[in-house]
Amino acid sequence: MKVRVTVMLKEGVLDPQGKAIGHALGTLGFAELGEVRCGKVIDLDVPANDAGAAVTQGEAMARALLANDVIEDFSVEALS
Structure with missing residues (x-):
């Protein structure tokens, strides 16, 4: 499933x-x-079967690498 992370x-x-x-x-x-x-x-194309799991994985990736929590905000949405 695809997710979009906006930072x-x-x-x-x-x-x-x-x-x-x-x-x-x-x-x-x-x-x-x-x-x-x-x-x-x-x-991102994440290995998930439903939108909720995909968003959760996208959020984890954003916190770990994609966004700097000190100066950036992010949002994650599932794509169809």
Whole structure:
């Protein structure tokens, strides 16, 4: 079963990559943007038979390696 792990910097943590993207979009004519945040998306094919077990495995992987709990939050969703 496939799961998607989305990792984003926590609120209050500076996001220089998001800031650079926001600035570049502004210079390209996309004015009036609010805050731009940048993160990462990891799709995994985990050995699980149901969505609950797959999400549990994805959460364990995120805590162990994919996300830094000090500065990042993550979410895990099962994909069909």
